[in-house]
Amino acid sequence: MKPVAFAYYRPQSLAEAVRMLREHPGSKPIAGGQSLIPLLNFRMARPEALVDLNRIPGLDEVEVRGQRLRIGGLVRHQQLHEHPLVRQHWPVLAQAAGEVGHWAIRNRGTLGGSLAHADPAAELPAVMVAADAVFELVSADGVRQVPAREFFYGYLMTALQPDEVLAAVELPLASGTSWGFAEVARRPGDFALAGAICECRPDGTGAVTWFAVGGGPERHELVVAADANERAAQWQDLAATLDAQDDYRRHLAAVVAETAYLRSLGRDGQ
Amino acid sequence: MSQAEARQTQRVVLQVNGQRHELDVEPRWLLADVLRHQLGLTATHVGCEQGVCGACTVLVDGKPERSCLMLAVQAEGCEVTTVEGLTPAAGLSPLQAAFQQHHALQCGFCTPGILVTMEALLRENPHPDEATVREALSGNVCRCTGYQFIVDAVLAAAKEGR
Incomplete structure (x- = not known):
């Protein structure tokens, strides 16, 4: 199918963009469009107008600011995957970005778009929750900071208001925590059936953040057992609490958690 | 915004395979469809219209992107290359x-x-x-x-x- 008719605006600044979103009820921001345009093509989304963020300068920057890594909302997945600052400070984010869709999708899809869309199977929202990132949401009223852990409500639902733009994210610079990432998909580039990010701190505490299992990223703190059998029981017990659609997903949740854990130790899970 | 207003065409300048084209397009028209129907570049195929199959892939500023997941109006100012643009005047690449x-x-x-x-x-x-x-x-x-x-x-x- 083809999209319904809509008006199209191409603001040259963030201020102009949020003013347009406020002035045109039923309008929607578009960045990479790799989730939104399929919805338009299927007519599941029928916006009155699109406000195109792609030409706004300054939204595609990556920089270290103080003790935080700041990433603009318009940074493309492939840039995120390859960027030296991301690879240096948040290698698990660079790795996760490389698992988003296929090369042609990663060349256009954006970080801000993926977070705003909040697909349950998306990698990047889970990394943001695991990393305790803070999102910068901009509207005509000004800027507000929302922690990633308060941003995702569930399936495709977030704290982002219709007249707001997710302009940037900030991640704390890593501090001795080791990270591992794993996901299972039927074919490379498909939506994940289950995925996990595992964090292990030097004091033995850690956490696992799952995605694609329930309606959004789910993070659980735990002291990960060193014994493999005990650990398997830990993953199974935690996975049993997940709002998964079936037991197979819970089984996969335990599998990816273990793989992510082994990778966080520098051991390659199979 | 009425439907009539939204269906009005906009004048865009597209750079495709090294050639400049001035076209009137509706904002909702996909780049893939404009390449095929307005410019007659029918080598770019439209398969799934959801970014999965890859048949519509073109180069945008040298990088592969899905022309079914991009509006033609968004391609303004970009260099678009289709397989026609990669094919020599005679023979094959x-x-x-x-x-x-x-x-x-x-x-x-x-x-x-x-x-x-x-x-x-x-x-x-x-x-x-x-x-x-x-x-x-x-x-x-x-x-x-x-x-x-x-x-x-x-x-x-x-x-x-x-």
Whole structure:
């Protein structure tokens, strides 16, 4: 199918963009469009107008600011995957970005778009929750900071208001925590059936953040057992609490958690 | 915004295969459809319209992107390259010739998207290993030949320096 008719605006600044979103009820921001345009093509989304963020300068920057890594909302997945600052400070984010869709999708899809869309199977929202990132949401009223852990409500639902733009994210610079990432998909580039990010701190505490299992990223703190059998029981017990659609997903949740854990130790899970 | 207003066309300037085109397009028209219907560049195929199959892949500023997941109005100011733009005036490009030699196509529906993707890969990485070719190819669905001959053709083209 083809999209319904809509008006199209191409603001040259963030201020102009949020003013347009406020002035045109039923309008929607578009960045990479790799989730939104399929919805338009299927007519599941029928916006009155699109406000195109792609030409706004300054939204595609990556920089270290103080003790935080700041990433603009318009940074493309492939840039995120390859960027030296991301690879240096948040290698698990660079790795996760490389698992988003296929090369042609990663060349256009954006970080801000993926977070705003909040697909349950998306990698990047889970990394943001695991990393305790803070999102910068901009509207005509000004800027507000929302922690990633308060941003995702569930399936495709977030704290982002219709007249707001997710302009940037900030991640704390890593501090001795080791990270591992794993996901299972039927074919490379498909939506994940289950995925996990595992964090292990030097004091033995850690956490696992799952995605694609329930309606959004789910993070659980735990002291990960060193014994493999005990650990398997830990993953199974935690996975049993997940709002998964079936037991197979819970089984996969335990599998990816273990793989992510082994990778966080520098051991390659199979 | 009434439907009548939204359906008004906008004048855009598109740069496709090195040629400048001034066109009137509705904002909702996909780049893939404008390439095919307005410009007659029908080698770019439209398969799934959801970014999965890869048949509509074109180069936007040298990078493979889905022309079914981009509005034509958004391509303004970008250099768009379709498989027509990668084909010499006479004969075949070395990559195309390798596809022919290695029987890397059957019905041909997926071939244009695969050719532009592999062309971009070889420009970025002139000597990819097989795993790299397969990873780059994973975004393009072929339903008749299987992928082995396609991989063979790309590796052969890389070996011959295209």
